Amino acid sequence: MASHRRPKQPSRTRVTVLTATAAAAVALTSQAAQADPKPTKKDVKAQVDKLYEEAEVATEKYNGAKEKQDTLEEQVDGLQDKVARGQEELNKLRNGLGSMATAQYRSGGVDPSLQLILSSDPDDYLDKASTLNQVTSKQAGALKKIADKQRTLKQQREEAGLKLKDLADTRKALGDKKKEIQGKLSKAQSLLNSLTAQEREQLAKEEREEQERANRSANQREDLDADKGGETDPAKDVPTSGRAGIALAAAKTKIGSPYVWGATGPNSFDCSGLTGWAYSQADVSLDRTSQAQANNGTRIGQSELQPGDLVLFYSDLHHIGLYAGNGQVLHAPKPGANVRYESINNMPFQFGVRI
Numbered sequence: 001m002a003s004h005r006r007p008k009q010p011s012r013t014r015v016t017v018l019t020a021t022a023a024a025a026v027a028l029t030s031q032a033a034q035a036d037p038k039p040t041k042k043d044v045k046a047q048v049d050k051l052y053e054e055a056e057v058a059t060e061k062y063n064g065a066k067e068k069q070d071t072l073e074e075q076v077d078g079l080q081d082k083v084a085r086g087q088e089e090l091n092k093l094r095n096g097l098g099s100m101a102t103a104q105y106r107s108g109g110v111d112p113s114l115q116l117i118l119s120s121d122p123d124d125y126l127d128k129a130s131t132l133n134q135v136t137s138k139q140a141g142a143l144k145k146i147a148d149k150q151r152t153l154k155q156q157r158e159e160a161g162l163k164l165k166d167l168a169d170t171r172k173a174l175g176d177k178k179k180e181i182q183g184k185l186s187k188a189q190s191l192l193n194s195l196t197a198q199e200r201e202q203l204a205k206e207e208r209e210e211q212e213r214a215n216r217s218a219n220q221r222e223d224l225d226a227d228k229g230g231e232t233d234p235a236k237d238v239p240t241s242g243r244a245g246i247a248l249a250a251a252k253t254k255i256g257s258p259y260v261w262g263a264t265g266p267n268s269f270d271c272s273g274l275t276g277w278a279y280s281q282a283d284v285s286l287d288r289t290s291q292a293q294a295n296n297g298t299r300i301g302q303s304e305l306q307p308g309d310l311v312l313f314y315s316d317l318h319h320i321g322l323y324a325g326n327g328q329v330l331h332a333p334k335p336g337a338n339v340r341y342e343s344i345n346n347m348p349f350q351f352g353v354r355i
Contacts, residue, residue: 041199044191051188052334055181057318059261059270060289062177065170066262067288072167079160083153090149097142181261185335207337214328214341244308244355246282251275251322251330257339259332264288269332271320274339275310278322284355290320297355302344310353317350 039047192200251274260268265277272290279286286293294312305311305323313319321331321342328341 039191039194041195041203044195044199045203048188048191049334051184051191052336055184055188055261055335056271057316058177058180058184060272060291060318062174062181062262063270063272064289064292065174065177069167069170069174072163072170076160076163076167079156079163083156083160086149086153086156090146090153093142093146093149097139097146185261188335211340214343243279243282243284244306246308247275247278247284247355248308248322248324248330250281251278251339254278254339255330255341257332259335259337259339261335269339271332274332275320275322279355286355291317293320294351294353297353300352300354302349302352304354305352306354308355310355311344312350312353313347314350315348319347323352 192203195203254265254269254274254277257265258268259270261270262273263269264273269277272286272288272293275290275293276286276288286296290312293310294317297310300309307323307325309323311321311323311329313321319331321329323344324330324341327344329344329347330339330341332339333342
């Protein structure tokens with residue numbers, strides 16, 4: 001016979017626990033929602049700017065590794081060529097000794113000294129031969145050349161091996177920096193994509209207005225000089241060589257060109273790529289990175305700057321531009337921006353460099 005028991009009612013304790021658990025879950029959900037609000041336009045811009053700066057730091061390290069890779073490749077090629085030529089010379093010397101041995105064999109057998117000459121350790125032979133006086137001066141001279149050539153080849157092979165290892169390490173560092181840069185740029189783009197179309201347009205508008213202000217400020221000096229009947233070129237006070245003026249004039253023709261990491265022109269640039277390209281137009285060769293370019297001339301203070309001087313920013317010197325006069329810098333600023341004028345006070349100035 002079926003039992004008709006009443007369903008067991010949950011105890012008051014159990015109801016209290018369930019209620020408390022549900023309330024805690026709701027509270028945690030609410031707190032999580034409050035703790036992770038949608039970032040504002042200002043927040044996104046700050047994060048994007050930071051990522052762009054980090055990408056530029058990585059770019060200069062990439063440039064340094066790329067320059068080192070190119071140098072190592074040239075050195076390895078040169079060493080390998082030397083080893084190949086040296087081996088050919090060594091083979092010829094050995095063939096010469098072989099001819100001596102053949103001649104002696106035909107005339108009555110191989111002299112014990114030549115047996116040693118043809119051994120794999122000519123140095124050891126020389127030591128023994130000098131004691132036993134078993135070789136002619138001609139044979140000893142030929143053998144000494146072989147021994148010297150073997151030592152040289154051994155050293156060159158060892159050096160080439162070390163260079164090849166260094167090259168492999170450099171290539172790995174290059175690949176790591178490339179991934180780091182691409183990762184930061186991708187993250188920055190994702191942040192920008194999180195904004196609405198209206199917010200993105202507002203950011204672009206603010207960027208344009210900032211650029212227009214910088215352009216007006218850079219042109220003030222030219223306008224004032226023109227009103228006074230003077231020169232309109234703000235680079236008129238460059239050193240007597242005129243190279244700084246030529247470099248600045250060349251850089252001005254690239255205003256509006258995009259910043260592209262690792263680029264050295266003529267259509268796109270990173271910061272040190274622009275300064276290097278500009279000075280190359282004045283037949284001056286600068287090093288590849290901003291940190292290296294900081295040592296390509298005489299360091300000067302901000303009050304000493306003249307148009308065309310290099311200007312270094314940030315404590316690690318990861319950014320560089322050209323002084324344009326009137327407190328303005330002409331530079332390739334960051335990913336997503338174009339070559340432009342900007343106030344020297346917008347970044348932490350370190351020192352100038354007079355080429």
